[in-house]
Amino acid sequence: MKVVSQPLPTITVAMYIEPPFSNIVDGKFVGENIDIANALAEKLSREVRFIYCPPARCFAFLQNGQADMMIAIRKTEIREQFLNYLEPPIKIQHLPLQFYIRAESKIELNRYQDLQPLKVGVLRGASYFDKFDHDTQLTKIPLTNYQQLVDMLLKGRIDTFLEREETITPWVDQKIYKTKIKLAKFSYDETVGSYIVVSKRSPLRNEIAHLSKALKAISDNGEIQTILNKVRN
Numbered sequence: 001m002k003v004v005s006q007p008l009p010t011i012t013v014a015m016y017i018e019p020p021f022s023n024i025v026d027g028k029f030v031g032e033n034i035d036i037a038n039a040l041a042e043k044l045s046r047e048v049r050f051i052y053c054p055p056a057r058c059f060a061f062l063q064n065g066q067a068d069m070m071i072a073i074r075k076t077e078i079r080e081q082f083l084n085y086l087e088p089p090i091k092i093q094h095l096p097l098q099f100y101i102r103a104e105s106k107i108e109l110n111r112y113q114d115l116q117p118l119k120v121g122v123l124r125g126a127s128y129f130d131k132f133d134h135d136t137q138l139t140k141i142p143l144t145n146y147q148q149l150v151d152m153l154l155k156g157r158i159d160t161f162l163e164r165e166e167t168i169t170p171w172v173d174q175k176i177y178k179t180k181i182k183l184a185k186f187s188y189d190e191t192v193g194s195y196i197v198v199s200k201r202s203p204l205r206n207e208i209a210h211l212s213k214a215l216k217a218i219s220d221n222g223e224i225q226t227i228l229n230k231v232r233n
Helices: 034-044 055-064 146-154 166-170 175-179 203-220 224-233
Strands: 011-015 021-027 028-030 049-051 070-072 083-085 091-093 097-102 119-123 138-143 158-166 179-187 190-200
Touching: 011 034, 011 055, 011 138, 028 070, 034 049, 034 190, 034 203, 034 224, 055 070, 055 190, 070 083, 097 146, 097 166, 119 146, 138 146, 146 158, 146 166, 146 179, 175 179, 190 203, 203 224
Parallel strands: 011 049, 011 070, 119 138, 119 158
Antiparallel strands: 021 028, 070 190, 083 190, 091 190, 097 158, 097 179
16 A cells, blocks of 8 residues: 655745845745744744745734744834744844945934934834834835835935845945945944744644744754854855
C-alpha cells in the first residue's frame, strides 16, 4: 500500500519590501526576515507562504486574519490590541532613526521641536517612536513605500522623512544620496526590540507559547544570529 505524505500546515506571512531585510528578486522573496520566517517554520515542521503588501495593508491583513504572521515589528500599545508578540525579540535595533533633508535645504533640524513647521514624510502603517507617533501637532504625509519617501523629498513635496540609514540606502542611487540628500543633526537614538507577531484572528493564536518556545530554541542555538550576521556581511 502506497503511503501518501500529507502536506505540511502553512503559515501565511505578510511581507513588505525593505531591502536588505526583505525583497523580491526574480519573483522570489529573499532577505533576513524571509530567512528567519523559514527557520521558524522549519522548526515547527510547517510551510511558509509569503504575501506581498505595503506596510499598512500588511497590518490590515493581520487585523482581519487574512495573514498569520509578520516579521521584525516594533511593539506598540495599539498593535498589541490585534497582535500577539512572540518572545524573545529576534533582534534589538541599535541604529538611530535619521531625518533626511535635501542637500540644498536651509532647514535647521537640530532638535525635535524643529519638526513643528515641516511636512514630514512617513511610511503609511509604520511606527517610529512613541513621542513622534502620538504627536498630532506635526504635519505628517503618509506614503506607500520608501521609494515614494525619497522621490517626494527630492521633488520638494516633503521637507524631511525619517528612517534608519541601512533601510534607505538601497532605494537611492549612491551619487544622488551623497550629493542631493543630507542627514539632519537631530536623530532618534534609542534601542528597540524587533519582534515576530501573530494575528489574534489567526488559528496560531492558540499556539503562542509553542511558537515562542520554537523561536527561543532557534535563538539559543545561534541560528537567528547566523542569519543576522550573514546579511550584515
